[in-house]
Structures are given as C-alpha cells and as structure tokens.
Amino acid sequence: MSDPRPGDAFQIGDVLNNTYRIEALLGRGGTSDVYRARNEISGRLVAVKVLKAEFSGNDDYLVLMTREEEIREVRHDAIVRYAENNRTSEGLVYLLMDYIEGPGLDQKLDEGPMSAEDLLILCKRVSEGLKAAHDRSIVHRDLSPDNIILRNGNPAEAVVIDFGIAKDTNPGAETIVGNEFAGKYAYAAPEQLSGNTDARSDIYSLGALILANFRGKSPDIGANPMEVVQNKNKPLDTADVPEPLKSLLDKMTAPVPGDRFQNMNEVLAFIRNGGNDESLSEETIIVPPPKTAPTPKPVTEAKPAPAPPVTSAPTPQAGKRSGGLMVVALAIVLIGGGAAAWFGGLFGEGTPKFPPVDPFVLVIDNPETVPASANGFVPNAKMKEELTARMNDLGGTTDLTLATGDIVPSWQTDVMAVLDDVVPLDEWRLALTGNDAQITGSTTDSELLASLTAKYSGDWPGGLTGDIELTLTSLFLDAAEVDFLLAQYADCGPLIQANSPGPVGYGPEEPILITGTLATADSVESLQDAIEDIADDRIVVIDAEILNSTLCLVENYLPQAPSSEIEIKFSDGATGQEVPSGRFLVNQNPVIDVVIPAGLTTGYISVSILDVSGVVYHLMPNLGRVNNSVEALREGRNGRVPLRVAFPTNERAEGKIAFSIDSSALGKSKIIVLHSYAPLFRQMRPGTESALGYTEALSERAADDLVESLDTRILISAEK
Template structure:
C-alpha cells in the first residue's frame, strides 16, 4: 500500500492464490473502492480453511510484511514442518530468532496412504534445472495474482467493479434549481459524461444486472430534457421512470415527440411529461379586455392571488359588449393565452346604439324602482322580458313606497338605434312622482307602454314585435330631483341625440340624478 515492496509481496500474492484455489473464488475485497483499500490492510479471511493450510496462508498473507514469511525458502520449510516456522521472519541477513514455545496447531487429515517413496536420486550439477523451472512458474503465478489483487493490471484488463443490487440511479432537476445525480454508473466514461450534464454528482462505479448499453441509454434519456422546467429520472436496473413539466406548449410537443416510442435502448418504463402553464399575468388579460371594450369597461374579477392566474384559475369576464363578433373575438384572444385555464364570458351582448348610450349614462346609484313586463295580447306576466314576433310588450314601472317626490324619466332604446321616450312625452307631459301616484300610497305601478287596445282607445305608446329588428332593447328609469331636460324631448329620437342631451344635463347638474335603474327587453323569433 505504501509502495515499499520486496520479495514478501510475491509471498502475499502466492498465499492469496492458494486461498482462491481452496475456496474456488477470489477473496472478497469489498463493495466499493474505499472498502477495497481498507480490506487490503486487513488479514485475509481464512475462516473454515483447515490446518496446516490455514496457518500457511495466514503467515504468507499477514498485512504486516515484517510478520510475513520472508522468502520462498521459508514457505517450503513451513510446508515441510509447520512447527518449525511459528515466529515471523523478516528479510534480513541476521540469523533466525528462536521459535516461541507455542506451536502451530495441526489438524490431522484422513488421507489415503501413499506408496513408499523411491530413494532420492543422486544430485548432480544439473539438478537445479527442474527446481528453477518450477520456482519460475511459481514466481510468475505469484506475480500474476499479486498484480490482480493489488490492481497493478487494472489498466490492461476490463474493470471489475463491485456489484450493486439493485443498480439504481436518480437524476433530477428541481424548479429554479440545478440538475443533480446520485447512484451508480457502469463505466468511467459514462460517469464522466453524466457528471458533465449536472451540477452536483454523487456517482459510484459498479457492476450489476443491467444492459450493456445502460450508460449510453441513460445519457440519451437526459439530453433532450434541458428545456424542461423540472424533470426526474429514476432507474432501478433496466426499469426506469421519467417525469417532467414545462410551461411551453411547443417544448411539450417536442419532448413528447422524442419519447413517442418510449425510453431509449434497453430501458423499460414510463415517460410522463406534463404541460403546466405558468402564471398568467393580470396585466396581459387586462390589455385584451381594454382592446375589446366597445360597450363600457370589461372586468375579470377572479384574478389569482399571486399577481395573476395560476394553472387552476378560471378567467371570468363580466360586462357588456356591442355585438356578438366582439364576444367571439374576446374569447379567441383569451383562449390563445389561457393554456388549460377555463375562460368564462359573463357578458351582455347589446348593440352599438345601446352601448353608445351606456357610455354617456350618468354615474348614478341604483334605486329601488323596477320594471315589470306583461304580454298584452294575453294579459300574462312575462318575468323573463323575452317577447316573440307578433307579441305586444306591456311595460310597467314599479315605484317603491318610499319614493314620493322627484321626477321619473323612462326611455326605451331599441335595437335599431332609436330612442322612444315613454315618460314624459307629448301625450303624458307630467312626470312628477306625485302626479304619477295620484294620491296613492305604498308601492305604485305606473304603465308606460300599453296594450294595443288601450292605446287605440285612450292614447299612449304601444309596441308590437316584428321581424325587422330583433335583439335587445333597454329600458332606462332615471329618478331626478328636477326635470332632466330643458323642454320635452321628442317622442322618438336617435341614440346619438339622446346621449348628447344626457351628457349636457349631467354636466349642468351632476347631483340632479338620484338613481338609475334599467331592464333588458329581448325580441326574437318564436
């Protein structure tokens, strides 16, 4: 271990070879490099080896070279007489020390008697030839085993790494983190290649029940994962599971295309790459809403608490739009940035005329007045406010009991862009609440659009739905402290003219309007 070697290293090697032959397997040097280094400094495990072989191997393979049999002559002497070599003998020119009193233990073996030995031949000058040849063979064998045990020939022979069972590896990249790896790799080249792909690597060289292409398959699995936000590869022998997420739909498609037929090579397992959209900024949604606001402001009140919309948050938009085309365009633009999020449009689709009025309406609180509908032909209540072609809408304004003063202005903005003033008008110029109550207390119903028969007999405005202009009309009920306009508005006028008159009235006296209520009336084909 220190590099200070002499003939006793060959004695150690020969002893290890004898032990390996007896057991039928090489010595167990450990499961990893650190254990190998540690175990080479300990005595070899000779448990179960009978004497005198055990004593011979123990003396030949003592980790302390000064306690080891010093040369081949001492080994042969021990074999001839184990009792004669019970004290360590160093390689020195000094005479051997006296043997201690304790003797080596000898286990008597039951063996078949051998034939009597023939007399030894007379030695001649050439008699050392065979002995030298045998000694050379033993020396070469000792050098071979010593080189194997000490790792001298590791650069010339295939690497024999400790066995890992199971052969496991985990490589992962956490969100906003760096890639890291821990586990086993089968070769230095694959280990170094993997270490180059991650920031933190704890990798051990080992052998195991894995395919010959295992290292290359691991690297091929990891290389396409760089664009992912996070990923994790877990491997046990040839079984593997790859998971990951991305916020980019294009990257999601690319990665799934790479692993369309599964993991590379001999790896067997699942690939589960998920598309998880990132936080959608509230500002991005608002930008679209502002561009599509053609009938007053649009709002998305369900924004997430993290400054935007998370993957599970729905985008819910409320407000009014001027036409169906605006609604469709709004949905398409939100859908393009929403990812897997749900898009909900809770919108009133009006018409350009109604929206023009909406933008000029005074900012007044809602009051307690309500609008009630009746089907005039049948005198049936119509709580839905939906009327079909041929029907006669009858409209009542319900004045609450506590509204006893002021003035009511009631107008209907139809789908064609016209405004009809239901109260006051030429046939009903007095719109004061006191006149409308006519002495009645409590809740009062004031009819502003009549059934056809009543209108023909007593006068008043009446409507019948035809198919020339179907859609949504809006009834406006304004309660003011004084008449809104100087003079009476015409019974019918354009939405633009009415919007301008409202704006002028509001600028003159913003506090004049006490409340504003409205109700939608829808006309449709049956």
C-alpha cells in the first residue's frame, strides 16, 4: 500500500456515492490510482480505480475506462469482476471492481522461488481465466506478477487483475491503447515490441512470469532497448526447471508465435495430461449455428459440448487409447460427420442450409503492424478454405462462419477477384456488407495506386459496388516528422536524432536512434510509442538518460552551447583510484577534476554541481577561489592541465571544497562546466543556492551570448 498525499483524488474516510468509504490507497499509476473501499451498506470490500484529474475530462481516457468496464462480461473466478463507472461531483471518473484479499505474485517473487507444483496449479488456474477472456476476444497484453493476486495466498485461487490496456480482437474493434507496444518489457512477448498482439502473446507472458517465480527473480532482459529486442528473440533458459513444467514453459515461451501453444485450450490439455501432447483434444467439436439460426436435428443421441471453433484433434495412435476413450472419440466423429453433412446440405434437397445473417459482413484486413485476418461470413466451404489458405500465406488468421445472406450469386468470385487486386498494396482493408464493398490502403507504388483507383472508381466485378480510398506513402521517413515529435515530448532538455538520416530521411530498414535526457521512464515509453506510430517497421531505440525533476529544470535553462574537449573525471578520495562510472556509495568521497585541453588558453571556466536535492554548489568560482580565468588557472603551464575542483576530505581547506555521499540524498547529481569569453555572472554567486535561483541567473546572462561551450557529467550516489 502507498501513503496518501494531500493532492490525491480521494482521502482516507471519503465516501463515494453515499456508499463506498475509502480505507486505503493501494497503488499509484501513470493515469490512475487504486483505492480500497468498503460498502457501508453491505460491508463488502471493493477496489476503486480513479482517473487522475488531468485525464478525467479527456475523451480518450474515458474510452479506456469504459472499455475496461465492459470486461465485466467475462465471468470467471480467475478474472477480477468489474462493476461500473461513476463520476464524482468534482468530475473525477472512477471504476468499481472486486477487491481481492491476498498477496500479489510480485510479492511472492520478492519472497523467493515458488515450487513447480504450485506453479503448475497457478498456470492451470490463470489459463482457465484467460481462456474465458480469449473466448470473448479479449487479450490482456500486460500479464506480469503484479497483475495476478493469490486470493488467501492460494495458487488455486489466483485472480488476474488490471485489464487497463486489454485488447479487443473482435472484427473492427479498436484496441484500448492502439496497436503499439503495450505491456512490460520483462514479460512481453517478442511480437509485442513491434505492436503485434494476440492470445499467444498472453500465453508467452504467463510462461515468462511463471519462470520468474520459479527462480524467485525477475528476468534479466538487457540494459537498453537494443539489448531487449535482441534477447527477446532468444528462447528463455529453462535448463534448471523440472518436468513437466520445463516442457510446458518451453512451448509457452517460444519466441516465434507459431511455435507456441496456439490457444489456452492447448495449454490446459497439456497440463491435464501431464505433458502428453497426444491427448484427445477437447477442441474437436463442431460449433453450433448462431443463436438466431434454427438448430438442425442431431444425427446421433450424443450431445456435443459448446466450444469455440478450432481445428480437429490428432488421430489417436493404435494401442494408446483405452476402450472407453475410443467410444468417446467415435461419438465425436459421428457428431462431427453429422454436423458436416448438415452444413454441406446432404440432408434435404442438396442445397446448403446455412443459417441466415443480416447484415452479411466480411472484413479482410492486412495492416502493416499486425497479422492479416479475415473475419465474418462466407457463403460456402470452398470460399472458406480458399480465404484460409490466403491468410496462411500472409501469416494471418481467420474467423469465418458459413452463412446465407442477401448477396449476388457471383459474390465469391467477385470478392476473390478484388482480393487479387489489393494484395500488392503495402497495407489494405477490404470490408464488405452484402454486395457493398470498401477498399482502403496505402502503397509506395504510384502506378499501382493510379491503376487501382481508376479501376475501382468505375465498375466493380460482377454484382459488387463500392468505394476505394488509397494513399501514396514514401519509402523514406522524413527526419522533420521525428523532430516534430521530439519537440513535443522533450521534457528535460533537447532530444537528438543520433544517427543523422540523409537528406531524404530514414530508409525502409534504417533504425531511429534518439539520445538526450528525459524526466521519467513514462516519458521514454510515451516517446517510444509516438515514434513507432510513424516509423513503420523501423527499429526505434530511445537511448535517453532519465534525470530527476530538479536536473530537468536546469536542463531546460542551460545555454544552447556545443560541448568541448574539456574532460570531467571522477576518483575516490580514499584510494585515489579513478571511478569511470561516476557511481559512489554512501560515505565515499568523490574527487572531481576538470581537464583543460591544450588548445584552450583564454576565457573563463565556471564549475557547479547540481545536487539531487535541488541545491547548486558552486565549485568554481567561489569566495575561496575567486579567479577562474583560464590564464590564471593554467599558472603558466602548457598542454592539458588538470584542475581539481572537489578534493579529498583530508585536504579540506579554505577554497577547497570536499564532500562525502550522504544517505539522505541519493540519486543523480550533475556536474556543469561552462566556458565563457567573459565572467559568467555580474557578481559572485553564493557558495550554495537553489536550482531556481541558478537557472534565473543563467537566463539573464543567456541573452548576452557569453557561453562558448557546455560540458556535463552525471554523478550517481547510491546506498549499495
């Protein structure tokens, strides 16, 4: 739990809607906070998720909350139950959900390894819950130990929470946060880093978090985004995991989605049968027609259990099934055969009697960032097979239902002809409602665009009619588009395109590397998402240093001056050894040297350190060291001249500043070295001052254009 603050949305004791009394703040997030509250009528505990004030009037975030509320339709004990959204009189929007009493899986992770037996139980429980969500086309996208709570501490009562960035994969639905990456790097599936997500991504994340809890430590996936991308394409190391958990995790976390279990049914079948992949699948069931269609009479007395449409089970091998199991298998074959005969029209007069639907909708989609898909209705099995083959060729998926509708007799031929025409586009979407069609897409080929636009602006094939809307895109990404985003997201000094694209911009496979400083990890993620939205398939690496708010304040006021050959070196005051990392522990004595390059012989050097607490210490000039001209500092020496500005504590004397690391102020401090052609300030600055006072003084002198170079380095203070 977190401590409440005066500016929080709710305070302990507040009563919402005359019903829910706030008892505790459970946690804070980037856009919302979560509280525990008690229903004063029933005494039942609930969790309250409230949008922060700055987002409560934003329609985009209100859509987020509404979509999360809609997940209440997923009914399973392993999925947190949502209630409804409400708004306070002050305009704050909050969402009610079940409060789950018990430790989070992240807490168990901190406590150490869990047993393979408990983790198999946990995997089965969570998989059952996710199956219920996946059956409604909801993908979680953010599975990690902190999103699973063990009710009463029992793995068999695990509950999945926080569907805040869940994705609705129904045809035509938009994801809550778009198609871009969502989730946590440590547990995200490899395809999520490039914006591709489906049920198999949840399978990967579940496997990865189970492996982490088996080991009792979070995965080590790399120190920077490039390492993350590289490591994500490697299989996870399960060498020390006992069977059958090892084989389960290997199949769940295969880097290539096609090599994983393809749905939660397969995961559950594997667990139930102790790792035997040859078990009779529960998925070999013909799906009944939609509720609105008449139900045909079954061929046998056996009753097929309802289940989602999936592929048939593998044929049982001789000698591996008991007699009873063979009877069950035979019943399924009879049911499947009877249903296939009914759907094929063999009963009656030979004409297919598929259920009627209105409207008769089919959407065939091939976007750039997610796999191709075909979803909707088709008039016969032949078209279903042909479309499935086409989507397989594109690495995509299908969800097609045989049905009848108000379409022309040549509909299948007409649609497939249009499909042949649009496939060469870079991205495209063919949406049909009955005989009315809509083509949208983009291409870098101007001749293809002109040809298709001319063709489909006139007569369409057969009985189809419709519209076409195509855009011409460039093979290159204009660097100015990236600069525009960098200016928008810069919150801690300038951001730079480090790999300097050519005059026409970034090529089709040229990575985008951004360097600079940002205020928070959320800033990094937001910038990454924004650039990936325009980057197509290019790799985006944000190699930005995260500074604290005080450092960022000064960063925004520092003069816009180039760096120079001036060096800033760190060493340990006790041992004299150099500390290249700039990292010092509590009680250590940092010594700081500034090295004047050989070519620098005129001007003035000012050295300050901005402490993590927001205090600026002026190392030079100061009252004990007034003369900071380069000529005086050289003292007649030529070449490179080292200049000590922070001393060992045993050399502390007048004009010599020395300090040790204090545990009360840990984090990042910044050394600032300014070379100016005249004294930087009109009067001597005090030995210490606030960051605000320093930045105001810098702003006053910036207009005089005094500064010729600016060099900085970060000093890190840490507990251990």
